[in-house]
Amino acid sequence: MPEGILCNKTPINTDEQLKLTLSDKGGKQYYEEMNHLEVDSDKLWGAIQKTMKSRTKTWLEICAHCGLCAESCFLYQVNGRVPEQVPSYKIQSTLGVIVKKKGKVDNAFMQMCMETAWSKCTCCNRCGMYCPHGIDMGVMFGYLRGLLYSQGFVPWELKIGSGMHRVYRAQMDVTTEDWVDTCEWMAEETEEEWPGLEIPIDKEDADIMYTCNAREPKHYPEDVAEAAILFHVAGENWTVPSEGWEQTSLSMFAGDWECCKDNVQNVYDAIERLRPKRAIGTECGHAHRATVIEGPYWTGRPDGQPPVPYIHYVEWLAEALRTGKLKIDPTKRIKEPVTLQDSCNYVRNQGLKDVTREILSYIVEPGYFVEMAPAKEHNYCCGGGGGFNGIGIYRPQRNMALRKKMEQIIDTGCKLVIAPCHNCWDAIRDLEEEYEIGIRWSFLKPLVIKMLDVPEHLLPKDE
Amino acid sequence: MYDFLTGPMLWVTFLVSFGGLLVRAVMYVRGLHWQLDRVAYRPNMKYGMRGGLRSILAFIIPFKARLWRVRPGFTIIFFAFHIGLLVTPIFLEAHNVMLSKAFGFSLPTLPTMVADVLAWTCLVGGLFMVLRRIAFPEVRIITTFYDYLLIVITVMPFITGLIARYEMGDYNFWLMAHIISGEIWLLCLPFTKLSHAVLFFMSRMQLGMDYGIKRGGMKGSDMAW
Ligand code: SF4
Ligand code: SF4
Ligand code: SF4
Numbered sequence: 001m002p003e004g005i006l007c008n009k010t011p012i013n014t015d016e017q018l019k020l021t022l023s024d025k026g027g028k029q030y031y032e033e034m035n036h037l038e039v040d041s042d043k044l045w046g047a048i049q050k051t052m053k054s055r056t057k058t059w060l061e062i063c064a065h066c067g068l069c070a071e072s073c074f075l076y077q078v079n080g081r082v083p084e085q086v087p088s089y090k091i092q093s094t095l096g097v098i099v100k101k102k103g104k105v106d107n108a109f110m111q112m113c114m115e116t117a118w119s120k121c122t123c124c125n126r127c128g129m130y131c132p133h134g135i136d137m138g139v140m141f142g143y144l145r146g147l148l149y150s151q152g153f154v155p156w157e158l159k160i161g162s163g164m165h166r167v168y169r170a171q172m173d174v175t176t177e178d179w180v181d182t183c184e185w186m187a188e189e190t191e192e193e194w195p196g197l198e199i200p201i202d203k204e205d206a207d208i209m210y211t212c213n214a215r216e217p218k219h220y221p222e223d224v225a226e227a228a229i230l231f232h233v234a235g236e237n238w239t240v241p242s243e244g245w246e247q248t249s250l251s252m253f254a255g256d257w258e259c260c261k262d263n264v265q266n267v268y269d270a271i272e273r274l275r276p277k278r279a280i281g282t283e284c285g286h287a288h289r290a291t292v293i294e295g296p297y298w299t300g301r302p303d304g305q306p307p308v309p310y311i312h313y314v315e316w317l318a319e320a321l322r323t324g325k326l327k328i329d330p331t332k333r334i335k336e337p338v339t340l341q342d343s344c345n346y347v348r349n350q351g352l353k354d355v356t357r358e359i360l361s362y363i364v365e366p367g368y369f370v371e372m373a374p375a376k377e378h379n380y381c382c383g384g385g386g387g388f389n390g391i392g393i394y395r396p397q398r399n400m401a402l403r404k405k406m407e408q409i410i411d412t413g414c415k416l417v418i419a420p421c422h423n424c425w426d427a428i429r430d431l432e433e434e435y436e437i438g439i440r441w442s443f444l445k446p447l448v449i450k451m452l453d454v455p456e457h458l459l460p461k462d463e
Numbered sequence: 464m465y466d467f468l469t470g471p472m473l474w475v476t477f478l479v480s481f482g483g484l485l486v487r488a489v490m491y492v493r494g495l496h497w498q499l500d501r502v503a504y505r506p507n508m509k510y511g512m513r514g515g516l517r518s519i520l521a522f523i524i525p526f527k528a529r530l531w532r533v534r535p536g537f538t539i540i541f542f543a544f545h546i547g548l549l550v551t552p553i554f555l556e557a558h559n560v561m562l563s564k565a566f567g568f569s570l571p572t573l574p575t576m577v578a579d580v581l582a583w584t585c586l587v588g589g590l591f592m593v594l595r596r597i598a599f600p601e602v603r604i605i606t607t608f609y610d611y612l613l614i615v616i617t618v619m620p621f622i623t624g625l626i627a628r629y630e631m632g633d634y635n636f637w638l639m640a641h642i643i644s645g646e647i648w649l650l651c652l653p654f655t656k657l658s659h660a661v662l663f664f665m666s667r668m669q670l671g672m673d674y675g676i677k678r679g680g681m682k683g684s685d686m687a688w
Contacts, residue, residue, distance in 0.1 A: 057494070061662075064659065126627070132522050133666050135666070302503060304501075350684075351678065376687065
């Protein structure tokens with residue numbers, strides 16, 4: 001059997017196929033079919049010849065096999081420093097071999113590559129900082145994932161994830177109606193406490209167009225409400241688009257580049273339709289990376305920039321605090337040791353290390369902020385990046401990966417961790433569930449709301 | 464034989480070696496692809512250059528990048544090896560005598576003592592590189608026969624050169640061996656991993672441009688390499 005019903009080389013494009021794949025609990029049939037999936041070597045080699053440019057070629061060729069990247073990888077560190085976790089080894093033994101063999105590899109080999117690409121690398125790009133040659137395994141694993149995806153060798157959850165994006169243009173089955181309903185519902189609920197609060201949908205020419213992560217309307221609608229409260233208090237002229245509001249990209253983790261492009265284009269279309277002065281994304285790292293850092297390239301924007309300035313939530317929040325649009329009541333600042341998770345996807349990948357700390361300078365009583373070691377662009381992945389968090393068959397490996405963050409947090413002595421990234425937030429929650437080290441974790445929005453010094457006229461009138 | 468090796472053969476070697484490296488550098492740049500690499504090189508050239516230079520400097524200055532600081536032992540050996548490798552042949556007195564005979568100009572030369580020390584450093588450094596490949600599992604697993612071969616090719620001119628210099632055995636034989644091994648090394652430069660002599664700069668530059676343009680540089684946030 002060259003291709004299965006669930007496990008095949010065709011992306012999920014229809015609702016039926018999506019439901020069918022979803023109903024295969026844990027991907028039992030899917031992985032069974034994968035054992036019989038044929039590798040299309042010609043297509044594989046063809047893709048490599050077309051897309052492997054000098055950067056990747058050179059990286060594969062000049063790697064000095066010096067092993068300096070080993071220690072840089074947190075997965076190497078937490079897995080007993082086994083040599084199989086050396087970044088250079090991981091990529092040479094997978095992508096390196098596929099290239100050497102000109103795509104003539106078999107099913108078992110591809111399955112090994114799949115396991116390596118999704119359970120031994122979170123594409124955190126840390127090793128690239130420590131390789132003297134500037135070889136970035138995170139980038140190369142992203143590339144390898146694309147090749148594997150096109151051949152059908154992708155974990156069940158990510159096949160579904162990118163299918164969700166293809167069918168619903170959201171990482172979960174949130175339709176346009178669901179989203180609009182959620183916004184209206186949240187506006188109504190919140191209005192009681194915040195008179196005059198609105199969640200304006202599809203308002204043209206606003207100052208800000210806000211986009212988010214589908215998990216918010218689906219599982220944490222209060223996050224949407226919190227964003228609304230902060231924009232409301234800050235007096236922003238803002239809007240959300242009814243279409244093109246979802247900025248995450250499981251397709252990026254899956255290596256489904258066609259789908260990545262389609263999703264980002266959808267967001268950019270909303271920008272072009274509503275003409276906001278700028279766009280602001282929620283507290284999510286990979287969503288930011290997908291729409292702002294990589295997205296412009298997927299959609300072919302030669303300047304590498306989104307259609308309007310598009311910033312991460314931490315940038316907006318820092319600005320609002322700096323300019324006094326939001327004021328913090330100093331008596332309500334955090335007065336306990338608190339640490340910060342630097343998300344790879346906007347700190348290492350977009351340098352937003354200082355703005356994040358600027359926010360802390362407003363909301364944490366001086367002396368209580370404790371840096372992780374190492375921090376900023378040298379910080380380690382939370383342990384669940386690159387899709388790792390969501391892949392069932394790699395759960396044991398993921399739990400192992402969480403240990404690095406656990407050690408780092410324990411070393412700070414803090415019980416509170418600020419994680420302005422959905423995925424990091426999830427990983428830290430799971431880490432507490434798994435290891436019970438007694439910590440709490442939070443996004444910035446709820447923390448800031450609790451500390452706001454709200455102007456009189458925005459408060460509800462007491463009868 | 465000597466005349467041939469230091470005459471036409473040397474010319475051919477230089478031509479192939481330096482010409483080849485140049486070709487590789489040019490091909491590297493031509494093979495970049497802004498969309499597939501996801502770096503808008505051209506429109507943001509200024510940011511890119513800045514990031515690229517920072518990235519190169521961080522890694523050619525000892526102890527500048529964090530990598531060099533967290534592994535001081537390796538760093539010392541690594542730099543000693545590379546400095547010996549580059550400086551010795553260029554500024555060696557004997558080489559410059561040849562240079563002035565052939566082209567009528569020469570470079571400043573190193574005192575014999577310094578040249579000796581550099582050459583020995585290089586050998587010892589090479590030895591350490593081999594030993595750590597054997598000793599550390601994380602390096603052993605990625606080491607291949609090819610890696611050893613390249614080290615041998617690289618240190619051969621130094622071994623033969625030192626033997627000739629101390630006039631152990633047949634001087635003429637070792638001199639010949641020295642010249643041949645040196646030419647082999649030069650000829651290997653563009654065709655093997657030794658091409659990192661220039662490709663290091665290209666790759667470092669590229670990643671630096673990436674960081675300088677989209678991964679923080681344009682946000683005014685420099686990468687602390
Ligand atoms: S540090 Fe770089 S050159 Fe050294 S083994 Fe790792 S990837 Fe290769
Ligand atoms: S990108 Fe991160 S997880 Fe992947 S090999 Fe490099 S350091 Fe390890
Ligand atoms: S989940 Fe967070 S820490 Fe982990 S790779 Fe993604 S951004 Fe980085």
